[in-house]
Amino acid sequence: MVVDPRVSDPRPETLAVLGLPAVAIGAMEGADRGPGPRRRGGGLSTIWADDAGAMDLIVHHLHELGHRRIAHMAGPPGLAHTARRIAALRSAARQLRLDHIVSVTTDHSDRQGAKAARRLLGASLRPTALICHNEVMAVTAAGVATERGLRIPEDVSIVSWEDSALCRAFHPPLTALTREPGSFGRRAAAEVLHLLAGARPRRLQDPLPSLEVRESCGSPPAP
Numbered sequence: 001m002v003v004d005p006r007v008s009d010p011r012p013e014t015l016a017v018l019g020l021p022a023v024a025i026g027a028m029e030g031a032d033r034g035p036g037p038r039r040r041g042g043g044l045s046t047i048w049a050d051d052a053g054a055m056d057l058i059v060h061h062l063h064e065l066g067h068r069r070i071a072h073m074a075g076p077p078g079l080a081h082t083a084r085r086i087a088a089l090r091s092a093a094r095q096l097r098l099d100h101i102v103s104v105t106t107d108h109s110d111r112q113g114a115k116a117a118r119r120l121l122g123a124s125l126r127p128t129a130l131i132c133h134n135e136v137m138a139v140t141a142a143g144v145a146t147e148r149g150l151r152i153p154e155d156v157s158i159v160s161w162e163d164s165a166l167c168r169a170f171h172p173p174l175t176a177l178t179r180e181p182g183s184f185g186r187r188a189a190a191e192v193l194h195l196l197a198g199a200r201p202r203r204l205q206d207p208l209p210s211l212e213v214r215e216s217c218g219s220p221p222a223p
Contacts (some may be wrong), residue, residue, distance in 0.1 A: 026047075178212045
């Protein structure tokens with residue numbers, strides 16, 4: 001299994017040369033070109049999530065609440081899913097005519113999450129909503145907001161890209177994308193067996209996650 005696909009990732013070509021069957025967890029660059037020639041027993045399947053569709057769910061929800069200044073605490077810049085999510089945010093912003101959109105890359109940790117949140121919430125024209133790539137950064141961002149005397153969601157709304165018990169236990173509970181990671185893993189394992197049995201590689205799309213709206217999102221403060 002190939003995890004965390006990168007921009008211009010060299011692993012698919014290497015696997016093809018070796019003739020090894022593999023499953024990429026996440027869309028790979030050039031995966032839509034089809035399986036192409038392969039050696040016996042080789043081939044790369046992908047099981048991927050619709051990052052653009054998920055970003056649209058979040059941005060449209062925030063837009064409907066009245067938010068026009070949205071910041072995105074993203075993941076590492078070399079990862080393919082980070083690039084896709086940043087591009088999806090920009091596309092949604094163009095569609096909705098949002099001018100105050102920014103993405104800041106991090107290493108997914110609480111330390112860099114806190115640094116990014118302080119930078120964003122300390123800006124002269126601070127965002128009224130934060131989209132965080134995982135629940136650890138979302139909770140960290142909420143802590144930074146409280147540290148600066150900001151209320152959630154009255155002054156700033158927060159959305160986590162990943163849901164967990166942490167999002168549900170936090171006060172206020174965090175709005176988050178919900179998915180079935182266990183099902184995703186089982187499908188990936190089944191696809192490995194599919195390739196080992198001699199079947200052709202294929203692209204499998206994970207169901208679009210839903211947005212679980214909780215108390216961390218509300219209308220932005222009056223101008």
